[in-house]
Amino acid sequence: MPKVIIKPYNRIIKCKTGDLLSHVIKKAIPNFPTPCGNRGFCGKCLVRVLEGKLSEVTGNERLHNLKTGERLSCQAKVLSDLVIEIPIFEQYKALISGYEPKVDVITPILEKKFVEVKYSTYHKPIPVDKILLKSIDAESLTGKCIGNLVYAKNFSRITICKRGKNVTHILNGYKKIYGFAVDIGTSKIATYLVDLDSGETISETYIPNPQTKYGDDVISRITAVINDVNTLYEMHRMTLSSIEKMIIEMAEKNGIEIKNILAGVVVGNTVMISIFLGLNPEPIGRSPYIPYLSTKIEDYGDRFGFNLLRDAWIYIPPAITGFIGADAIADIVTTLMIEDINKNILIIDIGTNSEVALIRNGEIFVASAPAGPAIEGEQISCGVKSFNGAIYRVRIEKDGVNFLLYGETPLGLCGSGIISLVSEMLRKNIVSKNGRFYGDKSFFEIVSKDKSSTGRPITVTQRDLREIQKAKAAISSTWSLLLMKNNLSINDIDRCYICGSFGSSLDLD
Numbered sequence: 001m002p003k004v005i006i007k008p009y010n011r012i013i014k015c016k017t018g019d020l021l022s023h024v025i026k027k028a029i030p031n032f033p034t035p036c037g038n039r040g041f042c043g044k045c046l047v048r049v050l051e052g053k054l055s056e057v058t059g060n061e062r063l064h065n066l067k068t069g070e071r072l073s074c075q076a077k078v079l080s081d082l083v084i085e086i087p088i089f090e091q092y093k094a095l096i097s098g099y100e101p102k103v104d105v106i107t108p109i110l111e112k113k114f115v116e117v118k119y120s121t122y123h124k125p126i127p128v129d130k131i132l133l134k135s136i137d138a139e140s141l142t143g144k145c146i147g148n149l150v151y152a153k154n155f156s157r158i159t160i161c162k163r164g165k166n167v168t169h170i171l172n173g174y175k176k177i178y179g180f181a182v183d184i185g186t187s188k189i190a191t192y193l194v195d196l197d198s199g200e201t202i203s204e205t206y207i208p209n210p211q212t213k214y215g216d217d218v219i220s221r222i223t224a225v226i227n228d229v230n231t232l233y234e235m236h237r238m239t240l241s242s243i244e245k246m247i248i249e250m251a252e253k254n255g256i257e258i259k260n261i262l263a264g265v266v267v268g269n270t271v272m273i274s275i276f277l278g279l280n281p282e283p284i285g286r287s288p289y290i291p292y293l294s295t296k297i298e299d300y301g302d303r304f305g306f307n308l309l310r311d312a313w314i315y316i317p318p319a320i321t322g323f324i325g326a327d328a329i330a331d332i333v334t335t336l337m338i339e340d341i342n343k344n345i346l347i348i349d350i351g352t353n354s355e356v357a358l359i360r361n362g363e364i365f366v367a368s369a370p371a372g373p374a375i376e377g378e379q380i381s382c383g384v385k386s387f388n389g390a391i392y393r394v395r396i397e398k399d400g401v402n403f404l405l406y407g408e409t410p411l412g413l414c415g416s417g418i419i420s421l422v423s424e425m426l427r428k429n430i431v432s433k434n435g436r437f438y439g440d441k442s443f444f445e446i447v448s449k450d451k452s453s454t455g456r457p458i459t460v461t462q463r464d465l466r467e468i469q470k471a472k473a474a475i476s477s478t479w480s481l482l483l484m485k486n487n488l489s490i491n492d493i494d495r496c497y498i499c500g501s502f503g504s505s506l507d508l509d
């Protein structure tokens with residue numbers, strides 16, 4: 001059984017002869033990038049082999065001008081003990097919360113009531129359920145409540161919760177109740193623990209989406225499922241257990257008992273929701289891009305596969321179409337809470353699949369743009385996610401290039417860094433408006449090789465500029481089409497929201 005030593009982490013992983021090196025590295029370093037889903041296209045899974053033997057160099061690797069000792073780990077199989085070196089991929093703290101609108105009336109996912117029950121007597125016999133239902137103006141009980149009903153006879157003070165006309169929870173005593181919200185993003189999963197009595201967010205956290213093992217974009221994940229359906233069950237399980245782990249950790253830190261977490265809302269794009277539900281996302285990947293499920297769905301946690309959160313009532317908002325999912329609905333609902341819906345408002349959620357919504361005189365129009373991953377730092381020669389070392393602001397001065405980065409040693413450019421750099425290059429007449437370098441330049445260097453953590457210079461190339469132009473064009477044509485269909489021009493827009501952590505970190509100067 002070969003051993004792989006990963007430097008500078010000094011992690012030692014045992015694997016089988018013939019295992020794919022990228023899979024072995026991911027076991028120890030989940031952040032290790034494999035954006036193209038191990039297909040040998042992106043070149044981001046590069047490693048330096050210090051000792052040991054790997055399988056033959058593949059045709060895809062030959063296209064990447066690798067130096068001696070360098071290999072694409074997604075193309076190389078382990079044949080002996082190995083010592084390899086990779087850059088440090090340490091996730092920088094991503095922004096997962098932003099503007100939280102204050103709302104006067106909260107309509108919670110569950111309605112709660114404290115009830116002091118006076119049970120029927122021998123002379124006035126009334127079934128226990130009738131007494132409880134009447135106390136909260138409900139009509140029926142879920143099957144799960146039947147067990148509590150038996151014990152409820154012994155309680156005099158009870159907390160009852162209902163969803164619509166259906167009683168979902170019966171608790172002994174007067175209890176505070178909690179819920180959670182989850183945003184399953186293609187690259188990270190963000191979770192929030194919420195006090196359901198006040199609506200306040202108590203705690204929030206996130207992890208990189210573990211599904212990135214099968215590629216950074218939704219198409220790579222769909223392809224992985226098409227190639228091997230077992231991948232779907234693995235991604236489904238990984239997603240559920242990551243969510244549950246984050247919620248439990250937040251609850252424990254805040255002294256909250258799991259049994260008092262009674263509800264949860266889960267949003268995500270249609271592929272992420274399909275995987276969360278264990279449904280094959282394949283139809284979303286081919287024309288006419290229709291998901292299996294588009295309506296809202298709600299039930300107890302165990303029906304979705306949760307273990308410790310089995311009694312929480314889970315709600316998933318509806319999707320609009322194949323590429324406008326519950327996450328876009330959440331963007332629109334939040335905007336409607338804070339804006340005058342009679343204004344003209346544009347909402348843009350930028351990502352690999354970008355969603356655009358236009359609110360006009362109370363009507364909502366939506367469309368999606370396949371922007372591709374360039375704007376998130378992928379398909380860009382020196383693009384990275386928001387790892388430590390990611391450059392997020394660039395200024396080109398007479399004395400050289402100044403930049404801001406997460407951490408200390410530059411690793412590459414993240415999405416907001418790329419936008420900042422391109423606008424600087426336009427301003428400083430390094431590239432023309434049509435995206436060509438002036439003169440005979442074919443790249444622009446931001447960091448020299450001796451100052452970067454990879455030992456390679458950090459540059460932007462003509463090909464990178466084309467990728468960024470394609471992404472920008474996809475998003476611009478989407479909102480332009482929505483405006484055109486509504487006989488509006490950009491000057492008619494009262495406000496434009498750019499959502500998500502990308503929007504929050506955009507360099508508006």
Ligand code: FES
Binds near residue numbers: 033036037038040041
């Ligand atoms: S080239 Fe290996 S993951 Fe893309």
